[in-house]
Amino acid sequence: MTTGNSASTSGSNLERSQRSVFKIIGPAISNMGKMSLKKIINGGDSYQNYTSPFFIFDEFGPMELAKGAPFRVDAHPHAGIIPTTYLFEGNAHHRDSMGNDFQYEAGDFIQFTSGRGALHMEETGDGLFENGGTFHGIQSWLNIPSGLKNSEPNAAHFRKEDIEIISDDKAMIRVILGEVFGVRSQTRLLMPVNYWHVTIKEGATVELPIDPQHNAFIYLLKGQLVVGNGQTVREGHAVLYERDGSVLRIHAKTTSDLLVLGGEVNNESYVAAGPFVLNNEKEVRQAYADFKAGKYGDIDQTNGKRRL
Numbered sequence: 001m002t003t004g005n006s007a008s009t010s011g012s013n014l015e016r017s018q019r020s021v022f023k024i025i026g027p028a029i030s031n032m033g034k035m036s037l038k039k040i041i042n043g044g045d046s047y048q049n050y051t052s053p054f055f056i057f058d059e060f061g062p063m064e065l066a067k068g069a070p071f072r073v074d075a076h077p078h079a080g081i082i083p084t085t086y087l088f089e090g091n092a093h094h095r096d097s098m099g100n101d102f103q104y105e106a107g108d109f110i111q112f113t114s115g116r117g118a119l120h121m122e123e124t125g126d127g128l129f130e131n132g133g134t135f136h137g138i139q140s141w142l143n144i145p146s147g148l149k150n151s152e153p154n155a156a157h158f159r160k161e162d163i164e165i166i167s168d169d170k171a172m173i174r175v176i177l178g179e180v181f182g183v184r185s186q187t188r189l190l191m192p193v194n195y196w197h198v199t200i201k202e203g204a205t206v207e208l209p210i211d212p213q214h215n216a217f218i219y220l221l222k223g224q225l226v227v228g229n230g231q232t233v234r235e236g237h238a239v240l241y242e243r244d245g246s247v248l249r250i251h252a253k254t255t256s257d258l259l260v261l262g263g264e265v266n267n268e269s270y271v272a273a274g275p276f277v278l279n280n281e282k283e284v285r286q287a288y289a290d291f292k293a294g295k296y297g298d299i300d301q302t303n304g305k306r307r308l
Contacts, residue, residue: 019245021228050240052266055143061136072123075302078114082142090135091125097297107160118153170204193263200252216262223256
């Protein structure tokens, strides 16, 4: 890992390859039932050229749940996208129409590649139901490239202990998706995606290599950063970068937790309609017809037994 003592220490070669900041954006605050959401990317917004393949990106919670008071989203369809969840606090339960049924915990990551179409149900897990507690994490949707939207659906659960870690005396990186400093995630998706959880100690500067052809943006979970030409980043804000270099230089004014995200640029045309992100309106109409005809799976079976 390449680190420095301050944001200003650099050589001329690094300066030429350092990415410039396009824009720093704040969240739109909304609610999903009783749960608060910080919405950073919202599908068809004007930032897709800088954030794809990430199509939607939300921080949910922190939400305090009483014992016996689950939060649940009933079985619903998706096609053409990959919903993912990275959990910070609490635990959760995933069930889908492919037969996957698992609980996951804080620090775990799950992906649900909907491909040509499938169902899933999401709810807080047994631990939160039995004991109450805090529910907090990130949900994002990744837009599948047009030629792969008809792929076989699948889902995967990656436990905290299976996520690769890089660390030195300045920072730690959890490599959830993609590759950095020669360390590659065990997670495999349909297209190149980076998803790194980076913790930087107070006063440290980290220089992260990025494929110059790929998008990159960061989301600050906690702390305070300095990026670009001295721009300050506050908690709950995202930094969108131009594709004009191969290095992200990030300075932590205080010990900071952030996500570094991005991947292969997807500027293909698409039609988004509710849970479907497909290539054209004809495909969306067919997706709704297939869902109603039961081709995505059995809703009752995917829902399973309710706790309440």
